[in-house]
Amino acid sequence: MSKIKHFFQQSWLLIVASFCFGLLIAVTNAAWSERIEQNEREKLFSLMRGLVGDANDFEIALEEAQIPAKKGRVIKTDIYRAIDKGGKGVGFAYVSIGSGFADKIKLVIAVDSKCEKFFGFKVLASNETPGFGSKIKEDYFSSQFKDAPAGKLELVKTGDDEKIDSEIVAISGATVSSEAVVEIINNSIIHIRSKLQEKGLVTNGR
Amino acid sequence: MADKSRGLSPAVYKETFLAGLWRKNPVFRLLLGMCPTLAVTAAVKPALTMGLCVIFVLLCSNIIVSLMRNLLKPHLRILMFTLTIATFVTIADLFLKAFVPDMSETLGPYVPLIIVNCIIICRAEACASKNGLVVSFIDAVGMGLGFTMTLCVLAGVRELLATGKIFEQAVMPAAFVPWAAMSMPVGAFITLGLLLGLVNIVTRKQT
Amino acid sequence: MDTLNILLLGFISIVLINNLVFTKFLGICPYLGVSGRIDMAFGMGLAVTFVVTLSGTLTWIIDHWILMNIGLEVTRYVCFILVIAGAVQLVEMYLRKFFPSLYESFGIFLPLITTNCAILGLCLFINLWEIDNLLEAVVLSFGAGIGFTMAICIMAGIRENLNLADVPQCLKGAPITLITAGLLTLAFMGFAGMIR
Numbered sequence: 185m186s187k188i189k190h191f192f193q194q195s196w197l198l199i200v201a202s203f204c205f206g207l208l209i210a211v212t213n214a215a216w217s218e219r220i221e222q223n224e225r226e227k228l229f230s231l232m233r234g235l236v237g238d239a240n241d242f243e244i245a246l247e248e249a250q251i252p253a254k255k256g257r258v259i260k261t262d263i264y265r266a267i268d269k270g271g272k273g274v275g276f277a278y279v280s281i282g283s284g285f286a287d288k289i290k291l292v293i294a295v296d297s298k299c300e301k302f303f304g305f306k307v308l309a310s311n312e313t314p315g316f317g318s319k320i321k322e323d324y325f326s327s328q329f330k331d332a333p334a335g336k337l338e339l340v341k342t343g344d345d346e347k348i349d350s351e352i353v354a355i356s357g358a359t360v361s362s363e364a365v366v367e368i369i370n371n372s373i374i375h376i377r378s379k380l381q382e383k384g385l386v387t388n389g390r
Numbered sequence: 391m392a393d394k395s396r397g398l399s400p401a402v403y404k405e406t407f408l409a410g411l412w413r414k415n416p417v418f419r420l421l422l423g424m425c426p427t428l429a430v431t432a433a434v435k436p437a438l439t440m441g442l443c444v445i446f447v448l449l450c451s452n453i454i455v456s457l458m459r460n461l462l463k464p465h466l467r468i469l470m471f472t473l474t475i476a477t478f479v480t481i482a483d484l485f486l487k488a489f490v491p492d493m494s495e496t497l498g499p500y501v502p503l504i505i506v507n508c509i510i511i512c513r514a515e516a517c518a519s520k521n522g523l524v525v526s527f528i529d530a531v532g533m534g535l536g537f538t539m540t541l542c543v544l545a546g547v548r549e550l551l552a553t554g555k556i557f558e559q560a561v562m563p564a565a566f567v568p569w570a571a572m573s574m575p576v577g578a579f580i581t582l583g584l585l586l587g588l589v590n591i592v593t594r595k596q597t
Numbered sequence: 598m599d600t601l602n603i604l605l606l607g608f609i610s611i612v613l614i615n616n617l618v619f620t621k622f623l624g625i626c627p628y629l630g631v632s633g634r635i636d637m638a639f640g641m642g643l644a645v646t647f648v649v650t651l652s653g654t655l656t657w658i659i660d661h662w663i664l665m666n667i668g669l670e671v672t673r674y675v676c677f678i679l680v681i682a683g684a685v686q687l688v689e690m691y692l693r694k695f696f697p698s699l700y701e702s703f704g705i706f707l708p709l710i711t712t713n714c715a716i717l718g719l720c721l722f723i724n725l726w727e728i729d730n731l732l733e734a735v736v737l738s739f740g741a742g743i744g745f746t747m748a749i750c751i752m753a754g755i756r757e758n759l760n761l762a763d764v765p766q767c768l769k770g771a772p773i774t775l776i777t778a779g780l781l782t783l784a785f786m787g788f789a790g791m792i793r
Binding site for chain 3: 421422424425426428429468469472473476477479480483484498499502503505506507508511571574575576577578579580582583584586587588590591594
């Protein structure tokens with residue numbers, strides 16, 4: 185009995201303090217958690233809105249679609265359907281990951297509702313070499329993907345970057361980063377399209 | 391015991407405050423808290439955010455520890471300090487995620503690393519657990535401001551040379567070619583080393 | 598076979614490419630304070646490796662099997678730091694009882710490891726990278742410790758020679774160490790892109 189008493193004598197402050205701090209954290213979390221969640225959703229949606237011009241809102245078309253990637257990994261991502269003010273579907277958007285030069289590159293990619301043309305991509309997270317690989321975020325590289333055919337895109341070293349076709353001109357000095365982006369997009373669109381077609385969500389010619 | 395007999399005058403408060411700013415500047419003189427100094431100073435905005443978070447946590451932790459100082463058992467005190475600091479860092483992190491999400495993203499895992507920032511634990515141990523409320527408060531403000539100032543100076547140099555802008559406003563002329571190395575770890579280490587050397591020259595001249 | 602591949606690449610990546618000291622700025626405080634003696638640096642590195650492997654594994658287990666299941670993720674930081682402090686205490690008690698000579702040689706380093714940013718930093722990075730299996734977490738933690746040991750031994754070796762060099766008065770001590778660390782970082786940048 186005296187051992188327990190001794191224990192409490194030594195650590196009562198610790199127990200009381202833990203309780204109080206726990207309460208403080210819980211209250212703060214309860215007050216702000218909704219805002220935090222909303223911020224996270226908004227971050228993704230604002231990028232998607234920038235890609236799909238007509239979009240008014242986004243709903244989940246397919247939750248946790250699985251995209252097989254290199255080395256046996258599987259990427260799980262949600263596919264969002266963009267709807268305009270009239271409630272019509274105007275395209276799809278999703279997040280995909282792949283390995284770049286320095287670290288992983290996370291992209292948000294948007295395609296039209298027939299899964300035939302890209303609306304473009306935006307970089308969510310990347311750690312590429314500043315001044316070289318970081319140029320994948322710049323407009324002159326990403327604008328080559330706008331209206332590009334959603335098939336097998338090819339990376340070339342020199343060419344006309346104004347012409348919209350399946351050739352993407354690499355950033356000089358950042359071949360690996362450019363190739364990584366093209367590969368992420370190529371790899372993901374095949375699986376995304378097949379998953380959406382399975383579910384009958386791809387509008388064909390209408 | 392010590393503070394009751396000292397007779398706290400405004401001079402002592404001023405001395406404590408100024409010490410945190412220069413004579414006992416946590417980064418330049420005491421060489422504490424290096425990890426966040428190097429990690430978040432790529433630009434001025436994250437550096438300022440980190441500095442303000444540290445001020446908040448330092449204030450709260452110093453106040454609470456000072457209030458508790460007579461109740462602390464000697465062998466459990468480090469645990470108590472750690473618990474206090476961890477709580478307030480969690481609150482600061484939640485605040486950033488809720489109200490400034492882009493800064494929260496840039497700072498990333500370095501906000502929770504404030505918990506093991508040597509500055510806060512050292513001030514709790516050396517000052518707050520031995521002094522009254524007012525002295526601890528002023529010490530926290532002084533140290534926090536000193537730390538923030540240091541971060542901003544370092545970030546200012548790095549951001550200016552790496553992008554030609556400060557706080558995202560263009561400062562350098564258009565012909566300036568940015569030094570990309572400044573935004574990488576290399577630039578961080580070397581700039582801090584050179585700044586420390588500069589501070590050493592200035593303090594040596596003063597003594 | 599694929600698992601082994603992923604683990605091996607993960608290990609190499611955290612030792613060379615994403616080295617905690619050179620790219621993530623963790624563990625700088627003991628890094629600067631390490632004396633110019635390689636044997637002490639090696640001892641410190643080993644202590645850190647042991648603690649970080651233990652902490653990384655424990656925090657991953659607690660995070661995935663307890664915190665996420667009862668939705669208490671907000672207490673993550675408090676739990677992590679308490680686990681780390683507890684792990685360091687355990688290691689200290691264990692060493693004092695069974696390997697007293699080793700305990701003597703570690704000296705002051707062991708309690709100091711609790712505030713080493715590298716340990717908490719690694720636990721947070723494992724969380725950030727969303728590592729979802731236990732084996733990978735263990736390998737990454739171990740690799741982080743090895744990477745830290747390697748960085749600290751290189752630095753101790755260089756400092757031994759720096760003591761004999763003609764360093765300007767104002768740069769002696771911490772400044773020249775930082776500049777050396779910066780140059781080392783530059784050298785290690787050459788490893789980036791090694792793994793794709």
